[in-house]
Amino acid sequence: QKEVEQNSGPLSVPEGAIASLNCTYSDRGSQSFFWYRQYSGKSPELIMSIYSNGDKEDGRFTAQLNKASQYVSLLIRDSQPSDSATYLCAVTGYNKLIFGAGTRLAVHP
Amino acid sequence: GAGVSQSPRYKVAKRGQDVALRCDPISGHVSLFWYQQALGQGPEFLTYFQNEAQLDKSGLPSDRFFAERPEGSVSTLKIQRTQQEDSAVYLCASSLDREGSPLHFGNGTRLTVT
Numbered sequence: 001q002k003e004v005e006q007n008s009g010p011l012s013v014p015e016g017a018i019a020s021l022n023c024t025y026s027d028r029g030s031q032s033f034f035w036y037r038q039y040s041g042k043s044p045e046l047i048m049s050i051y052s053n054g055d056k057e058d059g060r061f062t063a064q065l066n067k068a069s070q071y072v073s074l075l076i077r078d079s080q081p082s083d084s085a086t087y088l089c090a091v092t093g094y095n096k097l098i099f100g101a102g103t104r105l106a107v108h109p
Numbered sequence: 110g111a112g113v114s115q116s117p118r119y120k121v122a123k124r125g126q127d128v129a130l131r132c133d134p135i136s137g138h139v140s141l142f143w144y145q146q147a148l149g150q151g152p153e154f155l156t157y158f159q160n161e162a163q164l165d166k167s168g169l170p171s172d173r174f175f176a177e178r179p180e181g182s183v184s185t186l187k188i189q190r191t192q193q194e195d196s197a198v199y200l201c202a203s204s205l206d207r208e209g210s211p212l213h214f215g216n217g218t219r220l221t222v223t
Contacts, residue, residue, distance in 0.1 A: 004151075032209045043200060043214040044152065051209065088151050090212075096142070096165060097212055099151035 003027060004091050006100035013107055019076040021103050023089030026070065033065055035074045036088040038102065044088055048074060079107045111135075113215035115201050121221045122191045130186045130218045132201030141184050142212060143176055144200040152200055158184060191222045 005024045013019045021035075032051055036044035050056045050063040050072065062075040072091070076083055086102040114133040122128050134141050140159055144152035145168075154168040160181035169176070173191075178184040188195055198219050202212035 006151075034211055043217050046211045046213070049211055092209070094165075096154050096157055096168075098154065099144075101149075101151045 002100070003093055003098050004089055004100035006087075006089050006103045008101055009104040010106050011103055013079050013105070015079060015081060015107055015109050017079050017107075019079045019083065019105055019107070021074040021076075021087050021089075021105065023072045023074075023091075023100055024070055025072070025089075025091045025093070025098075027091065027093040027098075028067075028070065030091045030093050032092040033063070033072045034090040034097070035061075035063060035072075036090060036099075038086045038088055040085075044099075076105075079105075081107050081109055083107050113201055113203050113213055115199075115215035115218050117218060118216065119219050119221075121223060124193060124222055125190055127187065127189045128191055128220065130188075130199050130201075130220070132184045132186070132203075132215060134182065134184070134201070134203030135213055137205070138203035138213075139181075139206055140204045140210070141178060142202045142204075143184070143186050144202065145170075146198045146200055146217070148197075155186070155199075188220075191220075193222050196220055196222045 035048040038044045048063040050065045056063045060077045064073045088102045089100040143155040146152045157165040158178040173189045175187045198217040200217045202214045204210040
């Protein structure tokens with residue numbers, strides 16, 4: 001079992017819709033959770049961090065964390081074609097940041 | 110500097126050659142990480158420094174891989190006797206401290222071993 005699991009996609013959504021990206025993790029001791037966006041050929045860019053159970057909103061992005069279920073998600077409202085990228089879930093574990101393989105999101109006009 | 114700087118941006122090496130990849134972290138960042146990213150995969154942890162101390166090198170795939178950060182700032186990842194399976198993007202990231210701080214990534218070095 002991988003330490004951080006994501007559906008590889010692609011997840012295809014129409015412009016203006018809500019995109020929902022999911023991630024599960026195996027280390028119950030994890031305390032910090034991040035979502036990074038990575039455009040093709042570019043390096044990962046931090047878009048959200050979340051540290052406690054519940055929702056955290058930042059503009060069109062909402063991160064949701066449920067430590068009991070070992071589940072973290074990212075919602076993107078009013079999706080735009082510029083949101084098309086790979087979204088990486090990252091979780092602290094064993095004193096380092098562990099990444100999932102990423103979910104590819106495609107927003108079509 | 111304004112961000113994490115990595116050089117070279119691209120490196121082509123013949124199988125068996127040694128390579129050295131450089132990372133210049135954000136000024137004042139204590140923690141420095143190296144990751145390897147294969148095509149279509151997420152970044153895989155290689156090694157971690159806190160200042161000049163290498164606290165975790167559990168992700169280094171073989172003893173051909175070596176990293177150092179002698180003065181607690183610039184870091185070098187060295188790969189000896191490169192193999193084709195070493196072809197990947199090598200990402201360096203830095204953060205203010207170890208626990209809970211987000212990582213800030215450089216643009217990476219794309220290594221191609223022919």
